Amino acid sequence: MNITEVRISLRDDQKLKAFASITLEDCFVIRGLKIIEGKQGLFVAMPSRKRKDGEYQDIAHPINNEARAAMERVVLKAYREETEKAKMAHAGGTE
Helix, strand or coil, X not given: CCEEEEEEEECCCCCEXXXXXXXXXXXXXXXXXXXXXXXXXEEEECCEXXXXXXXXXXXXXXXXXXXXXXXXXXXXXXXXXXXXXXXHHHCCCCC
């Protein structure tokens, strides 16, 4: 799985830190990933929808832990880069 693009949309929320979209192999986009501050730090939640019973079900997700960890590393790296850019812009620095 080659993630060729990551887009981050920062949020000013206590738990929901950002939304993310990823592009796989320059040909398939997955939108609606969430970067969340959990009890054990940041994690990436997959896009999901609410079922009739009120539970949430992932719409798209990695099949194994290795793929999930690789995807999370790439997305969280992009998130950290985006937050640094935002801090620089807020402090009056250049991009």
